[in-house]
Amino acid sequence: MDQTDKKILKLLQEDGSITTKEIARRIHLSNTPVYERIKKMEREGVIKKYVAVLNREKLDRDLIVFCNVTLKEHSKIIGHKFVEDITALEEVVECYNISGDYDFLLKVMVKDMKAYQDFVLNRLGEIENIGSAHSTFVMGEIKQSYKIPITE
Amino acid sequence: MDQTDKKILKLLQEDGSITTKEIARRIHLSNTPVYERIKKMEREGVIKKYVAVLNREKLDRDLIVFCNVTLKEHSKIIGHKFVEDITALEEVVECYNISGDYDFLLKVMVKDMKAYQDFVLNRLGEIENIGSAHSTFVMGEIKQSYKIPITE
DNA sequence: ACTGAAAGACGTCGAAT
DNA sequence: ATTCGACGTCTTTCAGT
Numbered sequence: 001m002d003q004t005d006k007k008i009l010k011l012l013q014e015d016g017s018i019t020t021k022e023i024a025r026r027i028h029l030s031n032t033p034v035y036e037r038i039k040k041m042e043r044e045g046v047i048k049k050y051v052a053v054l055n056r057e058k059l060d061r062d063l064i065v066f067c068n069v070t071l072k073e074h075s076k077i078i079g080h081k082f083v084e085d086i087t088a089l090e091e092v093v094e095c096y097n098i099s100g101d102y103d104f105l106l107k108v109m110v111k112d113m114k115a116y117q118d119f120v121l122n123r124l125g126e127i128e129n130i131g132s133a134h135s136t137f138v139m140g141e142i143k144q145s146y147k148i149p150i151t152e
Numbered sequence: 153m154d155q156t157d158k159k160i161l162k163l164l165q166e167d168g169s170i171t172t173k174e175i176a177r178r179i180h181l182s183n184t185p186v187y188e189r190i191k192k193m194e195r196e197g198v199i200k201k202y203v204a205v206l207n208r209e210k211l212d213r214d215l216i217v218f219c220n221v222t223l224k225e226h227s228k229i230i231g232h233k234f235v236e237d238i239t240a241l242e243e244v245v246e247c248y249n250i251s252g253d254y255d256f257l258l259k260v261m262v263k264d265m266k267a268y269q270d271f272v273l274n275r276l277g278e279i280e281n282i283g284s285a286h287s288t289f290v291m292g293e294i295k296q297s298y299k300i301p302i303t304e
Numbered sequence: 305a306c307t308g309a310a311a312g313a314c315g316t317c318g319a320a321t
Numbered sequence: 322a323t324t325c326g327a328c329g330t331c332t333t334t335c336a337g338t
Contacts, residue, residue: 140249
């Protein structure tokens with residue numbers, strides 16, 4: 001992966017529906033090499049996929065909550081069940097195994113506070129292994145980028 | 153926005169480079185209405201953009217850290233400067249204004265622990281308003297979805 | 305609001321350097 | 322590893338229902 005590949009990746013992170021023709025124009029190459037490079041990076045998994053980025057507010061998901069979760073002591077080794085259960089919840093858009101006082105950090109996306117209450121009681125509450133949960137509410141989204149920083 | 157639009161959005165969140173023809177086939181419509189609906193949702197901002205999703209590891213960004221930050225007492229009202237400064241940092245891929253003990257939550261993406269140390273000392277350290285910072289390290293990525301949950 | 309068809313642009317691939 | 326050219330497919334538009 002050289003500088004040319006990185007230039008292509010930066011453009012594709014910015015706009016996934018940019019044409020190979022336009023990329024070629026911007027990096028001063030013809031179609032084919034750009035095309036071949038992109039296909040190679042897709043094959044190798046450098047480019048995982050292409051997605052449409054939607055507007056949260058217009059889809060009634062106005063509230064984001066970061067939910068810190070601990071597992072019950074005896075469940076920490078058998079975390080697999082928790083992972084399965086949590087992955088199945090569509091409100092949980094991200095989940096990380098973390099260092100520190102808690103075991104997992106969930107990013108939860110719901111309509112409003114009432115929906116979050118419902119999530120904690122009826123969804124999280126149904127999962128057996130959970131010891132405790134601490135919620136941090138997002139009041140404002142300052143920066144949101146799906147880009148991986150690419151070094152020169 | 154009706155059920156047909158939502159079906160289209162779900163498909164586009166899954167695969168942003170799916171053809172209108174294929175969408176049309178799957179939802180049993182012809183090209184034109186699918187095309188018109190997508191263009192309408194792009195115009196209205198329901199669909200913000202299309203992006204390529206890249207592989208973090210293959211781009212030397214193996215470490216994710218959630219960094220909880222407080223501002224100095226006198227700076228809390230004048231948060232604008234902090235917002236500007238933090239947005240400019242490419243390692244900070246997300247930033248939220250949050251409830252609780254801290255003022256902001258940053259999601260930071262770096263190569264390794266050494267790079268994070270450098271980030272805290274030389275990047276965050278340069279920003280004037282910061283009172284304290286508490287880092288939570290990601291040990292494992294359990295779930296990562298860019299999809300907004302879409303209700304029926 | 306949808307169907308079907310037609311025109312133009314783009315993705316895709318082979319031959320050549 | 323790149324350029325050029327040709328083919329097939331998709332996007333985009335339009336007339337008609």
